[in-house]
Amino acid sequence: MLKVEHLKKTFGSNTAVNDISFTLEDGQITGFIGPNGAGKTTTIEMMTGILKPDQGSVNICGYDLFNDPLAAKSCFGYVSDTPDMFLRLTGIEFLNFIGDIFKVPAKDRTDIIERYAPRLGIYEHLNDTIINFSHGMRQKIIILSALIHSPKVLILDEPLVGLDPSSSFELKNIMKEFAANGCCVFFSTHILEIAQKLCDRILIIRDGSIIYDGDCDRLINLHPDCDSLEKIYLKLMEN
Numbered sequence: 001m002l003k004v005e006h007l008k009k010t011f012g013s014n015t016a017v018n019d020i021s022f023t024l025e026d027g028q029i030t031g032f033i034g035p036n037g038a039g040k041t042t043t044i045e046m047m048t049g050i051l052k053p054d055q056g057s058v059n060i061c062g063y064d065l066f067n068d069p070l071a072a073k074s075c076f077g078y079v080s081d082t083p084d085m086f087l088r089l090t091g092i093e094f095l096n097f098i099g100d101i102f103k104v105p106a107k108d109r110t111d112i113i114e115r116y117a118p119r120l121g122i123y124e125h126l127n128d129t130i131i132n133f134s135h136g137m138r139q140k141i142i143i144l145s146a147l148i149h150s151p152k153v154l155i156l157d158e159p160l161v162g163l164d165p166s167s168s169f170e171l172k173n174i175m176k177e178f179a180a181n182g183c184c185v186f187f188s189t190h191i192l193e194i195a196q197k198l199c200d201r202i203l204i205i206r207d208g209s210i211i212y213d214g215d216c217d218r219l220i221n222l223h224p225d226c227d228s229l230e231k232i233y234l235k236l237m238e239n
Helices: 040-047 071-072 091-101 106-120 136-147 165-179 193-200 216-222 230-238
Strands: 004-009 013-026 029-033 055-060 078-079 153-157 183-189 200-206 208-214
Touching: 004 040, 013 040, 013 055, 013 200, 013 208, 013 216, 029 040, 029 136, 029 165, 029 193, 029 230, 040 055, 040 071, 040 153, 040 183, 055 071, 078 193, 091 106, 091 136, 106 136, 106 165, 106 200, 136 153, 193 230, 200 230, 208 216
Parallel strands: 029 183, 029 200, 078 153, 153 183
Antiparallel strands: 004 013, 004 055, 200 208
């Protein structure tokens, strides 16, 4: 479970996130959608402890992110919107580095790598240096690193960008599997068709404020003139 209460973040005179609150339940996939500059990445960076909010709190699996950060961060796996990190390491060196941080036993991390690396199409490239990876391959190694400690919460910022169709399909299945096992999955995306098909719940943010929080069917029922999330989204952004 992940609980966000009254998060706010300003940059100078610009309010990027304006007093938002929501609770993510175990066993759910929640899609986080909104236009560029709406506050999605800022929200996610506060949820993961990268940014400190001006006000508000984040509780992950019963741990306060800002008062007990190590315990809270041990509960989630995070995929940022920029996969360009630790470029001088090989893929396996990076995964072992992340495994060491989370104190994952060698056998457990090997099991995770053996389970997910072939599905993501990266297994044969684990001994290559990350700087030589394409954007999509870097995205895959970051996704795999987020799974290495079998987290209870997955927080993913545009995780499908750059993935080939096969890997995108597998990642969506992995997200479903995590939710089916009682985990909480939260991801931002601009691909509204995927959000509609994949998510149990949708959060729509605009100008730093949450303008909708609920399931897709309810949202479509509220807009009978629209037959898809994409059409509803475009309608909401016009108003």
